[in-house]
Amino acid sequence: MKKTMVLLCTLLGMAFTVLAADPYLDKRQAMVEHDIKGRGVSDQRVLVTMGRVPRHLFVDERQRGRAYADHPLPIGEGQTISQPYVVALMTEALNLKPSERVLEIGTGSGYQAAVLAELVKEVYTIEIRKPLADMAEKRLHELGYRNVRVRYADGYFGWEERAPFDAIIITAAANHIPPPLIRQLKDGGRLILPLGSTVYSQTLTLVKKRGERLNVEQIIPVAFVPMTGEVQKGK
Numbered sequence: 001m002k003k004t005m006v007l008l009c010t011l012l013g014m015a016f017t018v019l020a021a022d023p024y025l026d027k028r029q030a031m032v033e034h035d036i037k038g039r040g041v042s043d044q045r046v047l048v049t050m051g052r053v054p055r056h057l058f059v060d061e062r063q064r065g066r067a068y069a070d071h072p073l074p075i076g077e078g079q080t081i082s083q084p085y086v087v088a089l090m091t092e093a094l095n096l097k098p099s100e101r102v103l104e105i106g107t108g109s110g111y112q113a114a115v116l117a118e119l120v121k122e123v124y125t126i127e128i129r130k131p132l133a134d135m136a137e138k139r140l141h142e143l144g145y146r147n148v149r150v151r152y153a154d155g156y157f158g159w160e161e162r163a164p165f166d167a168i169i170i171t172a173a174a175n176h177i178p179p180p181l182i183r184q185l186k187d188g189g190r191l192i193l194p195l196g197s198t199v200y201s202q203t204l205t206l207v208k209k210r211g212e213r214l215n216v217e218q219i220i221p222v223a224f225v226p227m228t229g230e231v232q233k234g235k
């Protein structure tokens, strides 16, 4: 009887520690089951990662209670962190291997970069707004992500010194694919972006580079904040 009580207390203590360490564990698991797996994302590594990364720590304290809901959230500077399903879908479409190197354009909160960092060897991410770049860099460091580099720049030009990349993900809407990014993609590499010229709706588009050829696949309609800087000039 005494032994049972001790065991019970130990188990309760462990459960309490886990919950205290991460009070959003249940909400996050529900998000994975319902909003992500429930909509057809099936890559096991992506599902496990979405269940691990603490999304609530990438948003403002006042937004934490809404961090696992099925929609985008404001992250300051008029920008948004994408809906969890869209993050998972884009990540799955890139078909990433642990040994790979990925470039992200549009760091924002750093959440997508953290998801990528769990799945690949190195992540390079570029943000055009300094306050967001600084905040994301600090946050990723505090959370222990050592394989992510953040740069404050216009992502249109990519990251020449670190190229070529196995995969590139653009998380802001563009009306064309910046040519420097195509050049910085490896042969056999994958690039995904919300492609379109309207503010309210774009098409999630997956591009595969095969030598000089680009294989283009349209996935679903999406709504992202616009990519700014060079991409908006002239075109």
Ligand code: SAH
Residues within 6 Å of the ligand: 075, 079, 080, 081, 082, 105, 106, 107, 108, 109, 110, 111, 112, 113, 126, 127, 128, 129, 132, 153, 154, 155, 156, 171, 172, 225, 226, 227, 228, 229, 230, 231
């Ligand atoms: N991936 C982010 C959300 C992206 S929101 C996350 O997980 O939180 C889109 C981001 O792209 C914004 O932060 C915006 O400032 C940035 N952005 C827009 N144009 C850009 C450009 N030309 N280069 C780099 N970042 C850009």
